[in-house]
Each structure stands twice: as structure tokens, then as C-alpha cells.
Amino acid sequence: MSKNLVIVESPSKSHTIEKYLGSDYKVLSSKGHIRDLSTKGKFGLGVDIENQFNPDYIILKGKKKDVEALKKEAKKAEHVYLATDLDREGEAISWHLYQCLDLTEDKYSRIVFNEITKSAILEALNNPGKIDQDLVNSQETRRILDRIIGFRLSKLIQSKTDGSSAGRVQSVALKLIVDKEREIEAFNPSEYWSITAKFSDFDAELFQYNHKDIEISTEIEANNILAKLSNAFKIESVDKKTKSKKSKFPYTTSTLQQDASNKLNMSAKKTMSIAQKLYEGIELENETTGLITYMRTDSTRLSDEFVKTTYAYIEAKYGHEYVGIAKQAKKTENVQDAHEAIRPTNINRDPMSVKKYLSNDEYKLYRMIYYRTLASLMKDAKTNNTTVILDNNNYQFKATGQTITFDGYLKVYGEYEDSTEKSLPPLETYKSSVIVSSDILKEQHFTKPPARYTEAKLIKEMEELGIGRPSTYAKTMDNIKARGYVEIVEKKFIPTDIGIEITDKLQQNFNHIINVKYTAKMEDDLDKIALGKIVWYDTLDKFYKEFEPALQEAFNALPKKEAEKTGYDCPECGNPLVIRKSKYGEFTACSNYPTCKYIKAEPKQATEVCDCPHCDGKIVEKKSKRGKVFYGCNNYPKCKTAYWDLPTGEKCPDCGSMLTKKKDIIKCSSCDYSK
Numbered sequence: 001m002s003k004n005l006v007i008v009e010s011p012s013k014s015h016t017i018e019k020y021l022g023s024d025y026k027v028l029s030s031k032g033h034i035r036d037l038s039t040k041g042k043f044g045l046g047v048d049i050e051n052q053f054n055p056d057y058i059i060l061k062g063k064k065k066d067v068e069a070l071k072k073e074a075k076k077a078e079h080v081y082l083a084t085d086l087d088r089e090g091e092a093i094s095w096h097l098y099q100c101l102d103l104t105e106d107k108y109s110r111i112v113f114n115e116i117t118k119s120a121i122l123e124a125l126n127n128p129g130k131i132d133q134d135l136v137n138s139q140e141t142r143r144i145l146d147r148i149i150g151f152r153l154s155k156l157i158q159s160k161t162d163g164s165s166a167g168r169v170q171s172v173a174l175k176l177i178v179d180k181e182r183e184i185e186a187f188n189p190s191e192y193w194s195i196t197a198k199f200s201d202f203d204a205e206l207f208q209y210n211h212k213d214i215e216i217s218t219e220i221e222a223n224n225i226l227a228k229l230s231n232a233f234k235i236e237s238v239d240k241k242t243k244s245k246k247s248k249f250p251y252t253t254s255t256l257q258q259d260a261s262n263k264l265n266m267s268a269k270k271t272m273s274i275a276q277k278l279y280e281g282i283e284l285e286n287e288t289t290g291l292i293t294y295m296r297t298d299s300t301r302l303s304d305e306f307v308k309t310t311y312a313y314i315e316a317k318y319g320h321e322y323v324g325i326a327k328q329a330k331k332t333e334n335v336q337d338a339h340e341a342i343r344p345t346n347i348n349r350d351p352m353s354v355k356k357y358l359s360n361d362e363y364k365l366y367r368m369i370y371y372r373t374l375a376s377l378m379k380d381a382k383t384n385n386t387t388v389i390l391d392n393n394n395y396q397f398k399a400t401g402q403t404i405t406f407d408g409y410l411k412v413y414g415e416y417e418d419s420t421e422k423s424l425p426p427l428e429t430y431k432s433s434v435i436v437s438s439d440i441l442k443e444q445h446f447t448k449p450p451a452r453y454t455e456a457k458l459i460k461e462m463e464e465l466g467i468g469r470p471s472t473y474a475k476t477m478d479n480i481k482a483r484g485y486v487e488i489v490e491k492k493f494i495p496t497d498i499g500i501e502i503t504d505k506l507q508q509n510f511n512h513i514i515n516v517k518y519t520a521k522m523e524d525d526l527d528k529i530a531l532g533k534i535v536w537y538d539t540l541d542k543f544y545k546e547f548e549p550a551l552q553e554a555f556n557a558l559p560k561k562e563a564e565k566t567g568y569d570c571p572e573c574g575n576p577l578v579i580r581k582s583k584y585g586e587f588t589a590c591s592n593y594p595t596c597k598y599i600k601a602e603p604k605q606a607t608e609v610c611d612c613p614h615c616d617g618k619i620v621e622k623k624s625k626r627g628k629v630f631y632g633c634n635n636y637p638k639c640k641t642a643y644w645d646l647p648t649g650e651k652c653p654d655c656g657s658m659l660t661k662k663k664d665i666i667k668c669s670s671c672d673y674s675k
Contacts, residue, residue, distance in 0.1 A: 005077035006111075007070065007097060009084050010672040011654040013116060016281030016288045017083070020118040021125075026077070028070060030084070031671045034063050035096045037147050045151055047144055049544065052537040055140060057096070062670070067100050074101040079109065081125065086112035086339055087296055088530060089471060092139040095131050105130075115345040116281050116290030138530035144540055145522070152551055153506075160558045163483065163502040169468040170479045171506055172519045176461060177453055177486060178495045178503040187449035193222040197233065197390070197397050198439040202424050204233075204390050204397035211396060222442040225395065231437050233390040233397065238428040245381040245419075247409035249300035249327055250341035250373045253470030254463040256295070259372075261456035261491075263416060264364050268455055268474035273665070273674055274365050275342070284357050291354065291366055293343050296470045298463075300341045302326060302373070310347045310377050318411060324379040343373040371412050381408035386424050390435070399424060452492035466520035509554035513547060563591060572598045610649035613658055615639040619647050643669055 003026040008014050011029045018027040035057040037046030048054040059067055074080050080103055082094035094110055097103075109128030113120040146168055153166040193216040195206040206225070208214055216222050251259070253272075260271040275295035281288050302310075307326050314323050344366075351367040358366060382405045390397040401424035404410065410419050427435070453461065459473045468476060480486050485499030495503070506514045522543070528534045563578035566588055570577055575592040577600065588600035607621040609631055617635035624630055632642035645660035647669075652659055657670035667674035 003077060004079045004081065005073050006081045006083050009090065009093060010280060012277075012673060013280045015654070016116055016290065017121055019288055020121050026073065028073060029671065030070065030093060030097060031063070031066055033093055033096070034060060034067055034100060036060055037143065043151060045144075045147055047147065053144055053540045053544075055144060057099075059100070070097070071101050074103065074107075080107060081109050081111050081128065082131070083111050083113070083124070085296070086114065086294060087471065088135045088139040088142075091132055091135040092143075095133075095136045098131060114339045115293040116279065117345050118289070120345075134532040135530050137536040138526050141529055141536045141539060142526055145543065148544065148547070152547075153510075156551060156554055156558070157502055157505070159555075160561055161501050161505055162498050162561065163485070165479075165483055166502065166506065166514075167476075167479065168522070169462075169472055169476050169519060171503070171514045172467055172516060173458065173462060173476050174480050174485050174495070174499055175503050175507070175514065176458065176516075177480070177493045178500055180450060180453055181495050181500075184449045184452065189446040189448070190217075192217055192445050192447065193219060194443050194445060195222060195225060196441050196443065197392070197437040198441065199435065199437055202399050202401070204388070204399040204437075206395055207398050208396035210394050214395075219442070219444065226440060226442060229392050229395060229440055231440070232434050233392050233437060235427055235430065235433045235435060236389040236391045236396070237387075239387045239389075240428075241385050241387075242405070243383050243385050245383055245404075245408070245410070247324070247327075247375045247378060247380070247413065248372065250302060250343055250376045251369055252298050252300060252341060253296050254298070254459055254473065256342055256369070257459050257473060258456040259368060259416075260365060261454065261459075263368065264361075266361070266365070268459060268477045269665075270361070271365065272474045274361055278362060278366055278369075282354065282357055282362075284354060290345055291349065292369055293340055293345060295342050297339055297342060298470055299339060300327065302343060302377075303340055306340075306343065306347070307377060310374065313347045314374070314378055318378075321406075322378050322408065322411065324377050324409065326377060341373070342369055344370045347374065368416065371416065375409040375413035378409035378412065379406075381410045381419075382406035388424060388427055452494060454491050454493070458493065465516050466523055467516060468519075469523065505554075505558060509550055509557065510547075513550065565591070570596060570598050572596055610647050612639060612641050613651075614641045619643070645669070 003024055006014075006017065006021070006025055006027045008017060008027065008029055009032055011031065014027040014029040018025070021027065038056045038058040039046055040056055041047060042049055046056045046058075048056070080101070082097055084090035084093040084097075090112075091110075098108060110131050111124040111128050113124040149168045150165065153171075154164070157163045157166045195216065197204045197206075206214065206216075216225065249255075256275065257268040257271050260266040261268065264271075266274070272295065275292065278292045279290050279295050281290050311323050347370075351363065351370050354366065355363050384403045384405055386401040388399045388401075390399070401422045403421050403423050404419065407414070410417065451457075455477055458477070462468050462473060462476070480493075480499070481488065484496055485502065486493045486495055488494075512518065525534065525539050529536045529539065563580055566577045566579060568577045569575065570590040570592065573590060573592055573596040575590055575596065577588055578591045579586055580589050590596040590598040609619045609621060611617075612619050612633045612635065615633060615635050615638070617633045617639055619631050619641070620634050622630055622632050628644075630642055630644050631647055633639040636642075643658065643660050645662040645667075648659045648661050648666060650659045651657070652668035652671060652673050654673040655668060655671045657668050659666055659673075660669050661667075665674060
């Protein structure tokens with residue numbers, strides 16, 4: 001027997017944790033998932049539908065060597081600690097490792113931690129547990145659901161529309177965008193007018209007549225009112241109130257993504273990528289440590305120890321009067337509250353102290369997380385709010401002002417919130433109860449249509465409706481953009497013709513499944529499975545008995561999409577050549593398929609990309625038999641080096657493999673490293 005073995009998900013995390021543990025421990029990475037459903041069986045689902053949806057798993061392509069290496073180390077180890085992420089996805093990865101590494105109950109432990117710091121890791125090792133099978137069942141159910149809908153519904157979409165895919169959460173999110181667009185199209189603007197009295201240092205708006213709310217619909221009405229007004233206004237009342245301005249809760253995944261979009265102009269995908277790095281560990285001057293806690297959470301809870309430490313920090317730095325009270329959120333049905341909110345791992349590690357170790361985006365995100373958490377434990381701000389009512393011939397005008405009397409949490413969070421002060425003159429001290437305006441103006445307005453969804457607003461809507469979970473928001477946003485179902489104009493989602501077509505086709509046959517209520521109910525069922533309250537395969541059986549008949553009906557009812565003709569005939573049978581689509585892209589083929597299986601070869605001169613890392617050849621652009629672009633060595637078959645994404649020619653700093661680029665994301669071709 002040799003060292004104890006700790007297995008985590010990412011190489012960067014393993015490097016950080018290994019530095020905390022002594023020579024008795026070896027820390028390795030699974031590099032993410034190691035297994036997934038096969039494409040065997042009915043419809044290629046990798047699921048035995050008739051046998052309680054029993055899944056058939058296979059080792060992921062390119063992971064066999066990794067699994068064999070882990071298996072070898074596990075056999076040598078005295079004890080194996082499965083230390084994957086503390087959510088359902090992480091629990092499932094630990095279960096797959098347990099299965100593939102042939103572990104026994106006495107040979108392994110499951111450990112979890114909310115932050116990657118030395119104290120958190122050591123505490124986890126001192127409190128080992130076992131895999132939670134209910135959490136695994138919940139994740140398996142979600143994966144099988146997504147496989148069934150993804151495979152079966154995508155096949156329908158590909159044959160009946162110009163779209164390429166559909167999904168359980170993705171299609172509902174797209175429907176929200178399409179429905180919003182139709183609200184906008186159906187909107188008829190209404191005219192209305194405002195009347196404003198101008199004074200030397202403030203304005204007052206007309207809002208009542210004889211103390212009843214008033215609406216001005218036309219210019220004629222506005223002119224009639226102006227004709228009855230003089231420049232002399234009677235001060236009817238001056239009302240002053242002291243109010244508390246409360247800070248917000250610390251970040252959840254959803255609120256972090258929303259604020260990063262609104263305040264830092266970061267996409268959900270980019271936000272989660274940066275947060276992952278801050279969580280997994282940053283090299284500081286004398287240590288490597290995680291700067292934030294786990295970033296996939298729907299909880300706003302903070303640990304008692306962190307709250308106590310932060311109170312001491314606030315008192316020492318800002319004074320006792322700034323120490324607040326930890327907020328308690330009401331528990332709602334769709335909140336799992338499995339672990340803490342997103343917070344700094346150490347409140348004494350302020351943003352400026354780590355700025356030189358972070359990229360600009362990492363610093364901005366860490367700074368926002370740090371001050372949001374700090375502010376949540378500080379006293380409320382206090383404001384003086386003044387409301388002045390002026391009367392002019394029985395028409396009431398209102399002016400409001402606000403001044404901050406105690407800045408409270410705004411002392412650290414003011415730049416992230418609109419805390420502009422607007423003061424009014426001390427009208428209650430006027431010797432005369434009449435003041436004179438310099439002018440009274442009318443202005444035309446029109447009601448505005450509902451606003452389109454930004455990424456932040458769509459995430460907020462999905463969370464409030466119970467659609468998806470924290471880990472799914474970024475992927476959903478990315479999918480609907482990548483599939484061409486939406487366009488982004490001024491940071492707002494506008495559905496494309498394809499997006500609208502897909503939504504309409506799905507609603508014709510699946511409006512009982514592809515809708516907000518059903519999707520939210522399914523999330524509730526997944527939560528119940530995680531708690532062991534319902535049986536996972538019963539949930540799948542109930543779903544499938546609704547879904548498959550509707551799918552068969554849709555295949556029969558919806559007309560097949562006509563293929564676009566090229567204007568040329570097939571050289572083998574004389575029938576027209578058409579443009580067809582597959583998941584690998586467009587290709588030219590005979591319209592008489594499957595009788596004639598002619599596919600036109602698309603010759604293309606190889607484009608050199610970079611040097612091959614394994615021989616003296618060059619990596620060039622190629623096409624697979626199905627027309628998908630990939631990048632392989634020109635010394636094939638002698639050298640079989642190949643990549644699906646564009647190689648950059650640079651090596652991964654974590655494992656030395658080739659870095660590849662897809663859109664704006666650069667990531668490792670072997671491990672989880674990305675930048």
C-alpha cells in the first residue's frame with residue numbers, strides 16, 4: 001500500500017489541494033466526467049426504456065487512459081477519497097469513479113468542501129462520508145431526461161424545420177423570448193402628456209386634481225389645464241420621513257450572473273468561467289488558495305464562523321456603528337440551500353491585496369463578490385425622504401427629495417448601487433406659503449412596449465419561474481445563441497425566424513410539455529428524487545408515456561421541410577441534388593435518398609494551422625466523412641493527432657497538451673483548463 005489517494009475534478013484544483021496535504025496524500029484529477037450514456041439501444045438513447053430506464057454507460061472518448069491511470073493508483077492506495085464538487089453533478093462523478101475504479105465500501109470515502117482553503121480541506125478529510133445515492137439518482141434522471149428530449153425532439157426539429165436541436169430547458173427559455181417578441185409586436189402605444197412646474201432648484205410634477213389621480217391623454221387636455229394655472233403655487237404639505245435602505249443578500253449563482261451582466265458586461269458563460277478559477281485556486285505570494293466559495297448555489301446563507309469573523313473586521317475597519325445583522329432569506333420551494341452563498345473565503349483578503357495576482361476580469365468579479373458579501377453584513381443606510389405637495393387652482397404637484405444621513409453598507413457598496421442624492425430646499429421654513437415657478441411646461445409621451453430580455457433579465461425570469469438550476473443558466477444562454485435561434489442587439493435577445501419557427505412547431509404538439517409549468521414541476525420532482533421522496537424511474541416512466549406518443553403524432557402531423565435544390569442533377573441517377581443538413585453542417589446529396597446515396601465530395605486545399613506537437617508534421621484543416629471540420633496531422637496515418645476545435649499552437653500550463661480555441665474561449669484539449 002502507498003499514499004492515500006484524493007480524486008478531484010480539475011487539474012488546477014488538484015495542484016492547489018496537493019500543496020495543503022502532506023506526503024501521505026496524492027491528489028489526482030478525473031478531468032471532469034469520465035462516463036456518459038452510450039448511443040446503444042432504442043433510438044440510440046443508451047437507456048433500456050422497458051427495464052426501468054436502466055442506463056448504459058461508456059467511458060468517454062479520450063478518457064480511457066485517464067481512467068486506467070486512476071484505477072492503477074487506486075489499487076496502490078491505502079484509501080481513496082472522492083472529492084468532486086458538492087452538487088449533484090459532482091456526486092454523480094464520484095459515483096462513476098467508484099464504479100469504474102472498482103472501489104469497495106471500506107476502501108473509499110466521499111468528502112465535500114465549500115471552499116478550497118487548507119482549513120476547509122483538512123476539515124473535510126476529518127469528516128468523511130459516503131456517496132449520496134439519492135443525489136446520484138436525481139442527476140441520472142436529469143441526464144436521461146435531457147438525452148431523451150435532446151435526441152428525439154432534435155430529430156423532429158431537424159426533419160421539420162431549419163433548426164438543429166431542442167431541449168427541455170432550452171426550448172422553454174426560447175419560448176419566453178418568442179412570447180416577449182410577440183407582446184412587443186402586438187403592442188399599441190398610447191399617447192399621454194405630463195406637466196412640470198420649474199423652480200430655481202427643483203421641479204414638481206402634476207399628479208392629481210382635487211386630490212384624485214389625473215391622466216392627460218391629449219395636447220388639448222394639457223392646454224386646457226395650463227390655461228387654468230398661474231405661476232403661484234401654495235405649499236400644501238411638507239412630509240419628512242426617515243427610512244432605512246437595506247443591503248442585498250450575498251450572491252447566488254443567478255444574482256451573480258445578473259450583476260456581472262449588468263455591471264461588468266460579462267456573459268453568464270464568461271462569469272462562470274472566471275468564478276471557477278477564483279474558486280479553484282489563485283497563486284498568491286506565499287500560498288495557493290481559492291478566493292471564493294463554490295459558485296453553483298441558490299443559497300444566500302453564510303456560515304456562522306464567517307459572519308463572526310466579518311463582524312470583527314467591520315468593527316475594526318469602519319466602527320461598531322457599521323456592524324449589521326446577517327440576513328435570513330425565506331426558504332422557497334425551488335431553493336435547495338445545499339451550501340453557502342458565494343462569498344470570499346477570507347474577508348481579510350480585500351480586493352486590492354490580491355489585485356496584482358489577478359487578471360482584470362478576475363479582479364473585477366472578485367471585487368464585486370467581496371463587497372456584496374461585506375455589505376450584506378453591514379448596517380442599513382439611513383435616508384431623509386422629503387415629499388412636497390404644491391397646489392395650483394386645485395391641481396396638485398409633487399416634488400420628492402432624498403438625502404443620506406448614515407451611509408451604512410453604502411460605505412463599501414455605493415458604486416454598485418444608485419445612491420444619488422436629490423435635495424429639496426427647506427420649504428417648511430418659508431415665511432410665505434406661496435412660491436413662484438419660473439415656468440410650467442407640457443411634454444408629450446408615448447407608452448413603451450415591454451422590454452426585450454437581456455441575458456440578466458432572462459436568467460432572473462427563469463429563476464423566478466423555477467426553470468433550470470444554477471448550473472444550467474449559462475449553458476442555456478450559450479445554446480440558444482450558438483444554434484442561431486436568437487440574435488443579440490444592444491445586449492437584448494431577439495428571436496430569429498428559425499427560433500420562432502421551432503417554437504411554433506413545438507407548441508403545436510408539445511404545449512403540454514414544453515411550457516413553464518411542466519418544466520418547473522419537473523425540477524420539483526428532481527428535487528424530491530434528491531431527497532429520496534419519490535422513485536426516479538417512476539418519474540421517467542410518467543414523462544415518457546406523455547412524451548413519446550406526442551412525438552409520434554408530431555412526426556405524422558408536421559410537414560417535412562423541403563430540401564433546397566442546387567440546380568444540378570445527381571451524376572449517378574439523374575434526380576435533383578439538394579442541400580441537406582446534419583449535426584456536422586450542410587452537405588450536397590441526391591434527393592432520391594435512400595434509394596440513391598450519392599453525396600458530393602467537397603474538395604478543399606488543406607490549410608496549415610500549426611506544428612504538430614507529436615511529430616515533424618503540420619496540423620491542417622480537414623473534413624470528416626460526415627462533413628464536419630476538424631484539425632489533424634498531415635502525416636496521418638503515421639501520426640493520428642487530431643482536434644475538433646482550432647489548435648492555437650500553445651501548450652496548456654496545467655498538463656502540457658495543446659490549447660484549442662472555440663469562439664472566444666481558449667481551453668485545453670485534454671484537461672479542464674480554460675482562459
